Amino acid sequence: MRMTQHAEPAVKTPPAPGPKGSDGRTAERPLMVRVLARPEVGVFLGAVAVYVFFLIAAPPVRDGSSMANILYQSSTLGIVTIPVALLMIGGEFDLSAGVGVITSALTASMISYQLTMNVWVGVIAALIVSLGIGFFNGWMVVKTGLPSFLVTLGTFLILQGVNLAVTKMVTGNVATDDISNMDGFDQARKVFASSFDIGGVQVKITVFWWLLFAAIASWVLLRTKYGNWTFAVGGNKESARAVGVPVAFTKISLFMLVGFGAWFVGMHQLFSFNTVQSGEGVGIELIYISGAVIGGCLLTGGYGSAIGPVFGAFMFGMVQQGIVYAGWNPDWFKAFLGVMLLGAVLINLWVQRAMTRR
C-alpha cells in the first residue's frame, strides 16, 4: 500500500473551498503527525490489530490460501466500497448499491438468455443499466435537492421490487436460468471471475481488480481536478459552486461510479455462480457504507480517502472469515462481528483524536 506514504503534497489535505485554501497549520506540523492525521491511518492500525489477533487466535489464517480467501471476500465488498467512499466524500449516500449489484447481474443474465445472445451483449446492457441507475440517483439528488438518503432509499425499494417482478415475469421463476453453456461465458468468466496461481495459492481476480480500482481512485482523488471537485462538493456545495466547480456533474458522476462498482461485482457474481436469485443483495448496502466509514470517511462528507475503504473492506472480510477460521461457536457469529468492528472503529477514532488534537 504505497499510497499511504504520500505525505508531502499539499493537495491531499482536503482543499478547503474558497481562497483560504490552507490556514498554515498543515505545513507547520511535524511529518509524523501529518502522516498519522491521514484518514486511512486509524483504519490501517485497526486492520493490523485485527490481522495480528487472528494470526494468533486462528492457526489456519497463517496459511496462504486462507489469506487468499479472506482477500476474496474483502474484494467483493471492496470494489463497491471504494466508489461508495468517493460518493461519501462528495457528500452523498447510496443505499441502492447492494440490490443494484443484483439488478446488474439479473439484467445481464436475462438479456443474454432470453434473446439467446452472446453473454457480452448482456454484460454491456447491464453496464448501461447500472450507470443509468447511478445517473438517475444523482440527477434526482441534484435536481430536487432532496437528501440522497431518501432518494436512494426510494431506488433501493424500487430495485428490490423490480428485480423480483421482472425476473418472475421474464423467466417464470424467481432465479435466472443457467447461462454457463452460452457463447462468451468462458471469456467473461476470465475477466470477472477467474483465479491466478501465485506461489501455489489460488488468488481470485477480483482481488487484483479491487487493488487496481483503489489505486486509480486514489490517484484521481489526490492528483486530479476531479478529486478536488469531489472534496469541494462534499465540503461546502455553495462555495464550491461559487469558485466554479461543476457541482451537478461531479455529484451525478460519483453516483454513476457507484453504479460501475455495482455492475462489476454483479458480473463477478453472475459469472462465478452462473445463476442469480432475485431476492439477494438486501442488507449489503450497509456493509459497503460501514466499509467506507470504518475506512475513515465522514458521514457528513468532505473528508476521507480511497485507500482507507480498502482497509475497511479488508477488516470486514478478516473478521467475518477469521471467526470461522478460529472455529468459535457460530451461534455468536454476528455478535463477534459487531464487537470486533466496534473495537476496530474505536481504535480508528482514538488514533484520529490523538493525532488531530495537537
Place this chain on the structure above:
Amino acid sequence: MDRSSHPRSRRFVPVVAVAAAAALTLAGCSSSSGGKKSEEGGANASAGKATTPRMTVALVTHQAPGDTFWDIVRKGAQAAADKDNIKLIYSADPNAGTQSNLVQNAIDQKVDGIAVTLAKPDALKGVIGKAKSANIPVVGLNSGLSDWKKLGLMEFFGQDETVAGEALGNKLNALGSKKALCVIQEQGNVGLTQRCDGVEKTFSGKLERAYVNGTDAPSVQSTITAKLKQDSAIDHVVALGAPIALIAVQSVSDAGSKAKVATFDLNKELTGAISKGTIEFAVDQQPYLQGYLAVDSLWLYKNNGNYSGGGEQPVLTGPAFVDKSNVDVVAKFAAKGTR
C-alpha cells in the same frame, strides 16, 4: 477520469454505449449454445377444470422475496386454484407481525379459505382465532407441524423438519461420513435449525455448524471455504437450500477439500448438478405438493366436506430423496420450475 474531464463528455458516454450494444447485436452476437432457444416449452400440470362455483382462497406465507423454494410452493397452489376454479390471493412477509396482518387482510376480504405457514406460530395465534370466528376454514402448510393442532387448524401439509433431518443423518451414516458441516443461511430460523438438529440426532459422526449470510453469494462461498480449511476432517457439507448447495460446490473446490455436498430442497440447477455428480443427493419436501394440496383441500372441504388426515394427522409431503438413480425423472419437472 483525467484533468480534462468535462461536463460535455457525459452526454457522449451513453451514446457510445448504446451504439456499441447495437453494433454487437447487429454483428450477430447470438449465442450458438444454451439460451432461451434451446429451452423446451412445457405447461404446468393441469387436470381439467372444475365447474364448481368460483371461490377465493388466500395463501399467506413467510417467504422472503425472491426465494426459489417459495416460488415452487406458489406454482403448486396456483395449479390447484386454476383446476378448481379458485381465485388465489398470494401474499407473503418474513416478518411475523406483517404476516399476521396479511391474514387479517384476507379475513377482511371475506375469502372462502386461508392457507397459512406457521414459521412463528405464537404471532399468528390471535388472527387465526379471528378467522375461525368469522367461519373461514384455515389450513396449515410447510412450517408449524408441532403447532397446527394447538392453533385449531383444520389440516396440515408439510414435512417434519426434524424427521427430514433424521433421514438425512441416516443417509450420511450409510455413506460412511465421519464429520459433516451443516450450513445455516439464516441465523435464528426455526425450521433450518430443526433440520440441523434432526441430522445431529441420527448422524453417528460429528456435526459442525456454520452460519452464512444467505443474501450475499460471495460471502457464502468464502465462509464455507474458510470452514473447510479450518477443519479438514469434514467429509460432507449439508446445505439447507438448493442455491446454497450450488455455491458450496465451489467452496469445496476452492478449499481443495474432498468433501461431498448434500442438500435439502431442489431447483432446476440443482437437478443438473446431481446428474453431473457434483452434488450427491437432495432431500425434497416437495413444495409444489404443499401448495397444491393446501389449496385443493379447501376446495374439497367446501364442496364435499372432506378433511385430509381427518383433522388428527398431518399429511407429510417429504422427505423424498433425489439422487443419481432417480434424478432424471425429477429433472424434467424441475426444469419447469415445479419441483
